[in-house]
Amino acid sequence: MSRQIKKLSALAAAGLLAVLAVSGIGRHEASAQFLDNLFPKEAPPARREVPPSREIAQYSYAPIVRKAAPAVVNVYVQRRVQAFSSPFANDPFFRQFFGDAFGQPSERIQSSLGSGVIVSPDGIVVTNTHVIRGRGEAEIRIALSDKREFDAKVVTQDDKTDIAILKIESDNQRFPTLEFEDSDTLEVGDMVLAIGNPFGVGQTVTSGIVSALARSEIGNSDTQVFIQTDAAINPGNSGGALVDMSGKLVGINTMIFSQSGGSQGIGFAIPSNLVRLYVQGAAEGRKVERPWLGARLETVTRDMAGGLGLDRVAGAVVARVSDTGPAASAGLRAGDVIVHVDGFEVTDARAVHYRLTTRGVGRTAKLGIIRKGAPHEIELSLEAAPQPSRDDVRNLAGQHPLDGARVSNILPGIADELGIDEGEGVVVVSVRRGSTAARLGFLPGDVIAEVGGTSVASVTDLEGLLTNRQRMWLVAVRRGDKVFNLQVPG
Template sequence: MSRYFKEFTALVAAGLLGVAGASMFDREATAQRAEIGVAREVPPSREVAQYSFSPIVRRAAPAVVNVYVQRRVQTFSSPFANDPFFRQFFGDAFGQPSERIQSSLGSGVIVSPEGIVVTNTHVIRGRGETEIRIALADKREFDAKVLTQDDKTDIAILKIENGDHRFPTLELEDSDTLEVGDMVLAIGNPFGVGQTVTSGIVSALARSEIGNSDSQVFIQTDAAINPGNSGGALVDMSGKLVGINTMIFSQSGGSQGIGFAIPSNLVRLYVQGAAEGRKVERPWLGARLETVTRDMAEALGLDRVAGAVVARVSDKGPAASSGLIAGDVIVNVDGFEVGDARAVHYRLTTRGIGSQVKVGVIRKGQPQTLELTLVAAPQPGRDDVRNLAGQHPLDGARVSNILPAVADELGIDEGEGVVVLSVRRSSTAARLGFQPGDIIVQVGQVQVSTVSDLEKQLAVRQRMWLVAVRRGDKVFNLQVPG
């Protein structure tokens, strides 16, 4: 009989003897321990001797790369050389242009043997001609090109050029399997010191208070993330990719234990889209959502401040077809609770075009489940969008009729007017402060309802341009000399 079995039987005997035999058991157990002694076996491996992340790091780190970006930009020797007023009178004599190289550094993750790399858009974005270089953990370096980039989600997909199609990769995990408290590792190149690994836990899920897009949510972690980690990997204890590190909350510029990562389920959409040569489309809901506030919750009789209120529903849109009505409160999508409007859009986006989802709503205090078919937004017609140019205040603006899909995308109400989609840099419209989402409602004394109306009014030269612009809940009146 082995000494371990003898010790085990002694413990079992202790439980059977009860309180009455406790003193006798103590004497017997003491004697048995004396017989066994205090000798212990040598741990068979380092992993048994001490808990170590090294097996996970060996698996994941080779697929995490450094992303070097160089841009050629034009600069002038004089601080006034870029001022249009001074250049109008003094020309180039006031400052000679010169070329300068700007360099930046970030991280990325290889997700396919062919060399598809995921990083952040802000790592590679910038003015001027851009050169991207990828440095692997094994010191190999390659040029890379941009396949796709999205400013709203901050996701960029690169492709390594002239590779051998045998690159180390990280497998994307289902980020919905994460739970608060799970251990994670952040791998990247902070401050350019070289590849670094930090550990932490998942501090929170579905953080939506930050970011630029209404379909963005983030994984929050206390694993140290610093400048240069952007685009790097957040991996779980199986060595799979659960997120792309993207930003930190810090007052000092260094890690303070609050870092954010883009969930892998959103990253997966862009990887698949880039591989198939298509742009990722966000499903069109055909409804405007507003995050539930405390006042809304009290007015609607909700037992908690969470969810998204349907503020309006477009006729013949997917929301209307599913049975959603204004006043419904969306509380879950396919069983996943949603805390606000952004969380709803995120869930719909990650389900993808063509999917059917079950939307849980509270209607007049009663829970209901509706089925929603996800479709792409209808494309604007040829006469719906214009790039404006000419001697008028809106030179350089791209404008559109306010279609339901456009209203959804920009978070505005359908109604009269023409909306600004984008503004070209250094254009007249940009200098006057026009922004995407601005709605042109009047030019001169004439109300503007369509793009055609706007073009007609702009075609007539004015000694003084009068433009009424609605931005949010306010209307601004702009006066510009003709």
């Protein structure tokens, strides 16, 4: 068969040459033209030119750094703290019996450092709350990349989101700024730069990519969603900038996942869309309000997915809907599974709260839900939670286990914020550091169910039960699905 093909090819070639010869083209010329058509010569290589700029030659990030770095600052925090010469000197029990035998407290300076980003020409700086947080009044100093230094004061700070807003104190000076980028435009694989002051060595730039978006499993708050990056982030980078290739701010670096304390290629940043809300709130002199849903959400688990008829283990199932509230008004029902908010996919309950928060109070959000296996869409009005009255909240102080705790009646908005069920009892809203309640381990969200065997229905009941000092305090505390019985000497 192969011989026949070769023979036919030869005949075809001879025939073509004959035709070319008849048309006036010589045999040798025709043969050369035929071979050129059959085996065309490669085009000559393009002439290599010298790159027109250093940036193109080296694929340099220098232009981006020149644009962004001046707005990234070092944040130095100093505070005076009391130190005792003996580990027992600060214990109330030992001081009661031994007085000052263990020595007088002495003051020492406690220092910490981090990074920040200037986001307005008048000197508004964004950093992390954990950079400036601590006991005692702090002195905050801001150092710019051009070596100028200024004092700064705290405008607002939020422990849940780890966002703090500072204001540089200056005489009407104008500062370099970073412009916000819409963090929702980021995609996994996008190039980013992390700029900050790791280990106090000075301003440092590292590069990487966006490794993942909407990471919500690592935060402490139900509104925390993070951008993950492999750009090197180390201690001291906290509060620094994560910028895209246009030199705009897409996130505030906040933490790393590390077993050694150094960068292992897993860093996290707060998305710029959430940061921008707090900057706007600080500029307008108001507190950022989180929309009140009026429903309790739980992240869909693998066991839930089968029972709910879902083809994926993703979304937030509505576990409870308050009788009154935005969720009830919108028609949300227990058992509904929220899978989208304004077109954005949500994989868990935290992602839903993040989307509602960044959408903002006073607006509406479209929820894509799965109800009994069928898709639906509902419109939710985003409202602020009803404010508790003066009679609903108390700051407790005295010779009892709850000294230093701020407690509240369980109102719908409070229950929604703390992720607890509505009902009778008093919930711990916050705990003052160093207080008796803090030392005993009380946490926000703990529900005080009983004191001395008597049920607690309101803050008024609780105050009355704490009035009489006891030899032994008996406190029943409900935390999640468990009840703890605490015994504390009076």
